[in-house]
Amino acid sequence: MQSTQHQNLVGFIWNIANKLRGPYRPPQYRRVMLPLIVLRRFDLVLAENKQKVLEEKKRLEEKGITGPALDKALSRIASEGRKQELFNTSGFTFKKLLDDAPNIAGNLIAYIHGFSPRARDIFDKFEFETEIAKLDEANRLFLIIKEFCSAEIDLSPKTISNLQMGYLFEELVRKFNEQANEEAGDHFTPREVIRLMVQLLFTGEEDVFKPGVYRSVYDPTAGTGGMLSESEKYMAEKNPDAHIELFGQEYNPEAYAICCSDLLIKDEPIDNLIYGDTLGIKDAKNKTNGFVPHDGHPDKKFHYMLANPPFGVEWKPEEDFVRDEYKDQGFSGRFGAGLPRINDGSLLFLQHMISKMHQPPRWVDGKNVGGDGSKIAIVFNGSPLFTGDAGSGESNIRRWIIENDLLDAVVALPDQMFYNTGIYTYIWIVTNKKPKHRQGKVQLIDGTRHFKKMDKSLGNKRNELSDGHIKELVRLYAEHEHDAESEVLVEGRPERRICSKVFENREFGFLKITVERPLRLNFQASAERIERLSAQSAFANLASSKKRKDDAAYRAEVAAGEKTQAALKAVLEGMNGETLYRNRSEFEAVLDAALKKAGIKIGAPVRKAILAALSERDPEADICLDAKGKPEPDPDLRDTEIVALPDGIALPLPLGYDNETGHDQLLALVRDHCEDYLKAEVLPHVPDAWIDHGKTKVGYEIPLTRHFYVYQPPRPLEVIAAEISQLEKEIVGMLREVTA
Known part of the structure; x- marks a missing residue:
């Protein structure tokens, strides 16, 4: 579809939406417009063979053929060449709906009920019957249906191919969701952020560009399907001969309906998109029609995975299910590394995705005797980087990921990038197939100054990534250089800043020691x-x-x-x-x-x-001794110190290493390292201190901001004094005006 035609259609549909003003506010337009766009497209796709379908239905039912066999037969007749099941047996079309204006609401509902099961489910998830009643009551239903029948909005397959229609639908989803940024922000990731994630994900992936290669892409928080569709689009452009299969799961019914609509419009499989809560719920009573109460793809592994899980959302509804799996299955389940605090389940989604990884490659005599491996791109807020003390759930999850060499890179994005939050966000790249030069290392990329201001803000979104910014961030990731510079804007002026640093895995770990007095x-x-x-x-x-x-x-x-x-x-x-x-x-x-x-x-x-x-x-008193004659610690004088992991320590460290046997060499290394720290940093100030090694804990954090901190010297005193003097003069002037 030519760009001009595409934009004309978008503009015309947008004008139709404006006719909803009154009964609907602009953020609510999508509730009507998105299902109607899908409905009109299906109406035109099925128009040519509509009568044949009705006749075949009657003939087959007279022979006693019903159920799935009938559905498959009707789908074959309904639209030649389609792979996915789609038909309608109601007898209605958009034009016939207009011929019976007084009964248009009831007829439209009957029309929807006549669709094939998966298509009908889409409109159920949209809860479109509620909107039909509202439109009818406001005398807008006939008007809107009539507008969709205009010659200016030809959505027929003869004019727009399935792929082109998919692009049009995605564009409209984006525009309507931007209008509804506060409501839809949890399920809609800015498209340029998705493009960056996709390009980071496929950077260095040479195998994916081989002719005929098969690759699976998965999003456990699929939302409206933007990450899946953008991945498919990118791979199709780079390798048209690749076979891409998309998988996902989504718990929000409207977002699920939009994602299914996009796939069905493009005639792509929708059976791989599961409706339900990815983390899982315990109470079977919460199960509704078509709702899967836990992992919708329990036995599947995926080559590439992307996700934008909810930021800072508690996982209380899934708590029983998650804790039972953690307790009963450990590392055989999804959450073996630990559980984060109840008020943020982001790291649960990452653990879930890691459990979906293919086995890593293992090369013997030039042949891979292992698996394909997997790669993940996931968006987080700052909390998963550093929240949680040593030994906490969050710290243990970071520890497990980093010590097992799964964390490849973290890219810091600018603030004010998302529609419903202005906070800084971070893309984590996680993989079990690092190339040799990246093994044992983590790359941090500061992209917080790679952005441009939007002409018009959308909710909290005031900044966006240009194609140039995306290209630069991908370049930094691909080159994998320590202290690599990039040109950024600082207070409106271009300046070269270090934007890439590479660290050993060990450098993110630390020992939290307890110092007793x-x-x-x-x-x-x-x-x-x-x-x-x-x-x-x-x-x-x-x-x-x-x-x-x-x-x-x-x-x-x-x-x-x-x-x-x-x-x-x-x-x-x-x-x-x-x-x-x-x-x-x-x-x-x-x-x-x-x-x-x-x-x-x-x-x-x-x-x-x-x-x-x-x-x-009494600091002059004798030391109190315990029953074994050892000094008794004073709880009020107890302190903790953070000590970096020693150089040369082998990772991964055994979990709970300080209480385990069989790690004498490791224990001795850690103990000696801590004692050296005590002698150098503590004893010169408090010579009677000692370390309680039984309380030593291992922690991990990713202090990205600290590593890219740039010192800003204070302004000269004479400049500050001049500003104060000027302010004093202005205040005196205003006081004179008041008293005059």
């Missing part, structure tokens, strides 16, 4: 400290009872406890309240002697309460 206490049986004893729970519980309060046994037990409390206080008051003990053992000996003399025996909790009440921290 000894507990030093003094003790004194002063009146003030004895008074604190009443606030100690173990002491207060002496005068409590679990028996019924109105029971004599309760009163007796409480009275006995109060007597014990009084006796203990009397013993403490009888001790020398002026003496200050700076050695816990010495004080305990004096306390034990006093209790023995009074004939009072106490349990460990009460003893601990007495010591807590009568003690205060």
Whole structure:
């Protein structure tokens, strides 16, 4: 389809949409226009053989043929050369609908019910019958149907091929979704971001351009299908002989309907697009017609995968299902590396995609005896880069991905790129088939200044990527150079900045060590400290009872406890309240002697309460020792330090390595590395500190912003002073105007 014709059709359809103003706001136009565009295209595709279909239906039903056999027979007659099932048995067409204006709403519904099952399902997911009723009530239904029958909007296959119609539909989806940016933003990724993802995904993939090659593409959060269609388009342009199969899953019914419409319009398989929640739900009652309650492609592996999962959306609805899979299946399931916090399920989608990878290539004598391997491009917000402390779910997921050499690159995008959020976003490239020069490394690319301002903002989207920006970012990724520069705009001026850095996997890991300081206490049986004893729970519980309060046994037990409390206080008051003990053992000996003399025996909790009440921290006191004669740590002085992983450490580290046996060499390396850090960085300041190696944890984060930080020196003082002076003059001038 020529560009002028394409734009004319888009413009004409847009003008039709404007006739909805009143009953609908512009962001709601898509609810009517998208299903009607699909319906009109199907109407014209089936027009030529409509009567033949009706006659064949009657003939076959008289022979007792129904169900799938009837559907296949009718589909063969309905449209010659189509691969996907599509027919209509209602007897209506758009023109016949106009001939019976008073009954147009009911007839239109009957027309939709006459479609083949998958086509009918599309209109069900659009919930189009609700819109038909609304249009009819507002006296707009006949007008809109009539407009679609205009000669200026010829959507017939004789005028527009399936592929051209697909491009037209995608363009209209984009325009309508941009109008509805706040509502549809979760399911619609800006097209230039998708193009960047697709080009990054296929960079370095030589095999995909071989004639006749088969490759599968998967999107677990398919939305309106933009990533699938853009991948197919890119590969078709580069390798027309390739056989591409698309797979996806989507839980939003409208987005699912749009994606199915696009595929069916282009006569491409829609059975591979599954309706349902990819992560899974536990409650079978949530299952609705056609809804799959978990992974819709449980046994499939894919060559290429793309996704834009929801940013910062909690996975509470799927929690039971996900936790059960994590607990029961571990690494045999999808979530073996760990579970993120409940308020952001982004990393669950990435783990799900990794579980769909083909086995990596394995070369023996020049032959691949392994698999094809897979490559993933996924969009995240900043949270998956660094959220979560060492040992947390997020950190463990990053650790597993990086230590297994799956993370290839992270590309930082500009802010204000998406319709429903202005935050910075990041494309992760994950693969299990890195070429040799990329193995053991992760590339970080700063693309935050590669953008141009839009002429008109769309919701939160004010920036966009030009073809030149996409080309430059792809170049940086392909060349894989450390400290590679690129020309960017800084405060409106072109400037060369380092935009690519390459790091070893190890450099993203760290050890979180616990540094302890000894507990030093003094003790004194002063009146003030004895008074604190009443606030100690173990002491207060002496005068409590679990028996019924109105029971004599309760009163007796409480009275006995109060007597014990009084006796203990009397013993403490009888001790020398002026003496200050700076050695816990010495004080305990004096306390034990006093209790023995009074004939009072106490349990460990009460003893601990007495010591807590009568003690205060004292840097001059002796170190308190535990039962084994080792220094006891002071919780108030406990601190943590972040230590980089040692050079030369072998990855992956075993999970929970510090509690495992059989890793003596690794433990010794980590221990010695931490001790060296302690001697160099801690002991010069606090010489009595030590490391509790049993608490050491491994963490991983990707501090992309830190690596590309550029120091901006403060402005000269005389410039700031001049600005302040000027502001003072302006304020004085305004005050004079007010008082004049």
